[in-house]
Amino acid sequence: MTVSKKNILPLPSLKNILAFIEVANTGSLNSAAENLNVTASAVSHQIAALESFLGKKLFTRNGKGVVLTLTGEVYLKEIAGPLTLIGRATEKAIHDIHHEHLRVHSSPSFGLLWLMKRLDKFRQAHPDIQLNLTCSYENLQFARDNLDIDIRHGLAEWPTLNVKTIKNEKMVVLASPEYLARHPITHPEQLVVNELINSEITLIGWDVWFSWHGVEYKNKNFVFSFDRSYMSFEAACMNMGFILESDLLAQEYIQAGKLKPVFNDSFAMPVSAHHLVYPHVSEKKEKMQRFLGWLEHELQASGFHL
16 A cells, blocks of 8 residues: 555654653653653753644743643644554554464354364464454454454355355254163154253254154243253253254264263254354465364364365
């Protein structure tokens, strides 16, 4: 980006501006000089140079030091905001030069149950990238919220964004081995009269799953209902009932022996619930390519893919 010379406004020396702000804040040339680690004479010259540049007096002397003139008060107020913006922009530029940040937002259950458990692998593979992870169901915006990629749960309805859906995900019925031993199940019909735990936010609920398998089911009162999948998982581990959840999110529980699929794969129901969403402009960024490549590798190792 180039700036036309016609648009260049008169700009005083930054050193003179900093001296002006320090004197205004302290009310003393000596205190300002000490804070700036220069001599009082240097500060005095910088203030004089700024006043000469502006053609206006910024301070008047009194018995205790110096005070702002009306012009000085207005000028201080006018430049304070832009200087703050310059400082923030400079800090961001320095930060980005020395640290390659990847800012990831995720739906809570995927972030906690799948991604969090693998973040150390990413750090080991890409030590130069600092990954920042936030989790919520908020409707965030990439530019406004400074995001690189959003891992969303739901229907893929974002036509203006790049969307990669995690494939081979299925909804399966799970219970703890202890609970399943006390409540042996061999067919979906038997679940209708058993204690079911409901996950409110899943794309496929119990009613849809029963219908898929040709089982007559009328809405019943669940023993528990949760708005986060990880709460349903924990409830099932505590022997509170059967859950219908994603096998993608259930992997760690199954591998640890905390939960067990009630049926074989013939009773699993396919679902496309998790999506990697990011602006098209981000696709060619090296940090994004590396993260997507790593994610694809981790998914394939678990039986899923993009």
